[in-house]
Amino acid sequence: MRINIAIDGPSAAGKSTIAKLTAKRLGYVHLDTGAMYRCTALKAVREGISLDDEPAVCRMLENTDIRLTPDGEVFLDGENVSAEIRTDEISMAASDVSKLKQVRADLVKRQQEMARAKGFIMDGRDIGTVVLTDAEVKIYLTASAHARALRRLKQNKEQLNISTSDLETIEKEIEARDYQDMHRENSPLRKADDAVEIDSSDLTIDEVADRIYALVEPFLLKEEN
Numbered sequence: 001m002r003i004n005i006a007i008d009g010p011s012a013a014g015k016s017t018i019a020k021l022t023a024k025r026l027g028y029v030h031l032d033t034g035a036m037y038r039c040t041a042l043k044a045v046r047e048g049i050s051l052d053d054e055p056a057v058c059r060m061l062e063n064t065d066i067r068l069t070p071d072g073e074v075f076l077d078g079e080n081v082s083a084e085i086r087t088d089e090i091s092m093a094a095s096d097v098s099k100l101k102q103v104r105a106d107l108v109k110r111q112q113e114m115a116r117a118k119g120f121i122m123d124g125r126d127i128g129t130v131v132l133t134d135a136e137v138k139i140y141l142t143a144s145a146h147a148r149a150l151r152r153l154k155q156n157k158e159q160l161n162i163s164t165s166d167l168e169t170i171e172k173e174i175e176a177r178d179y180q181d182m183h184r185e186n187s188p189l190r191k192a193d194d195a196v197e198i199d200s201s202d203l204t205i206d207e208v209a210d211r212i213y214a215l216v217e218p219f220l221l222k223e224e225n
């Protein structure tokens, strides 16, 4: 049978990389929900909208088209912003707008509509707890702040080719963002009661993917009901 898979966890734990790989292996569609908060932040910054002005950000969202392609490109109102949404500035701004209740309601609704059918792997902060509460497999993916900072530095330099801070600054930013994401009032990041926790600090990408596949496999063999 086809199922839905939810992957939550702190920033730079490898959620997107793992979700992409698993989606490919299963022939499923990967939805990176963080990209939607990042697009919201990018547009608000560009338009000079204050990131805590909830009514203004919501009005802006009413006229905002966010498209995620199956190969991981991100389009904001038709413009490819895949690299631009990954800067350190927009990372923090995304965390800021993600605190807003109505912004979350708008984006969660879009995410639930996108994944109405089965066969989706969604990664974010509230997928197992809010967006896809009935996902058959829920993963809570973590890693130490140091391991995550190293990965983020590598990704910024080698893959995205965008300007980046030094390792120590990135680690501090990651910790600040985790704190904000875990302590906000609306849908804070937390492990769903029925999620399986995987610490990826000392695991390779393939090892994490294999563990997830082992959790998914029993469902693949089941008949549709």
Ligand code: DC
Binding pocket: 011, 012, 033, 034, 035, 037, 038, 091, 094, 095, 098, 123, 124, 125, 126, 127, 177, 181
């Ligand atoms: O996964 P990411 O680093 O691209 O996410 C960017 C920010 O968006 C993150 O700081 C928290 C927020 N976010 C969220 O609140 N809920 C989600 N489902 C995904 C991301």
